[in-house]
Amino acid sequence: MREHHAVDVAVVGAGCGGSLIALLLNRIGLSVVLLDRGSHPRFAIGESSTPTADLVLRDLAQRYELPALLPLSQYGTWKANYPQLTCGLKRGFSYFHQCPGQPFRPLSDHSNELLVAASSDDRHADTHWLRSDVDAFLVRQVQAAGIPYIDQTEFIAEQCQPTWKLSGSRENIPLSITAKFLIDATGEAAFLPHILGLTNKTSRMRTNSRALFAHFEGVTPWQEMLVAQNADLDAYPFRSDIAAVHHLLQEGWMWQLRFDNGVTSVGFALEGGCQAGPAKLSPTAEWNALLERYPTLADQFADARVVAPERGLTRTGRLQRRWEPSAGENWALLPHTAGFVDPLYSPGLAQTMCGVERLVGLLEQHWGRESLPERLAGYQRTVAAELDLIDRLVHGSYRCRHHFDLFVPYSMLYFAAATTYEQRRLEHGFDPGKAAPAFLCADEADFQAIVGELQQRLEHALASPDRRPASDRFFAEVAEAIAPYNHVGLCDRTVHNMYHHTAVNP
Structure with missing residues (x-):
């Protein structure tokens, strides 16, 4: 017997964005089916929330009466x-400048460190999501709402105006779905871009990086490494x-995200031009070779072991992807499917939260x-x-990562955009009858112009033989340029890279 669903919207991909x-x-009263080729729980990265993500999630939970999501x-x-x-x-963002072959030594003026607070206390803080737990929780919410959820099924889709027809088979039972609208939440799998033959614009992206990552147990907390180096922790x-x-x-940069269960998500994001022979080295050999270049990181991971995913350390090809267009007459890609940077x-x-909010709002209206x-x-x-x-923000940060005195002011572009978005949202609210604002003020021509101008000035500073004057000049240029977006005391020399008060709490 064939199982058939006729719905308004079919959502393909049951990660956090698809389930939400x-x-x-x-x-909002539309009939929907959620489809996935895999099952939950499953390993995933993309784990670090931010004040913007939390503000949007809070507003969505309240506006659409989903109290289970609010916490x-x-x-x-x-x-x-x-x-x-x-x-x-997650109380904020911290950055440490490592030099190959040298132990990390925190300097008295913190000139090789940057800490930026994103919350005023633990209770109001952001979180790292263990995605295997959170994504499975969201799918359970979908099922509890009575929404059909079909997993472990590969679907074939055909665009038959004005509807979509999808077909597949699960446990030898044929499945068919007709939907007026299709949403692709598959991310890297790019379900709809392949079906529709969308234009791949990855080659036009400035950033070029790949990743090597896993979840570990036994990672010594970085704070303990700083204590061993007699760091001035009071600041x-x-x-x-x-x-x-x-x-x-x-070679790029390393992320570390600590979970409360003793697991740490860790990965290297490596610039495309700085590869350590990935074709010749196994992921484990490459990982060990990278750690050996940085003595303090090697000490930090001396007792660490991989606990997830089951396949062990995962190495990617180029992380960047970009498909256009991201929407058509009866379909749309969530942002994580439309593209990814780093x-x-x-x-x-x-x-993802901003894209979900925008798409649901326009479908509602x-x-x-x-x-x-x-x-x-x-x-x-x-x-x-x-x-x-x-x-543009990430590419510029890669360009200046070797020069921490330039990286610090350039990073203020991101923090200025993020805190401005958050403050405006809190002060003025959000009218669901209007188009949702763009993430990071990306729809503001003035801010886009500022980023373009400062990228050029960054290149001048990188090329200057007079490092200190060029660095001081670039810091002043950033401070002046972001002034209309600087509501939280960024680019303040007196705090010595220790920003206590950038939090924008509800």
């Missing part, structure tokens, strides 16, 4: 309501490792109306602008 948008579509928007409420769901405490706005920890390296600055969850195609075209433009901006 299925729940929201159900709340996930802050560390304190998460731990009080869902202690069984593993997360990690820190938070414990340095209850954060998205970044180690800037010659995990630097943790943009993934925040951009324009479903079945002649205005829908125009609104979807606006969605496409916004997603493209966000990806362009993230690419």
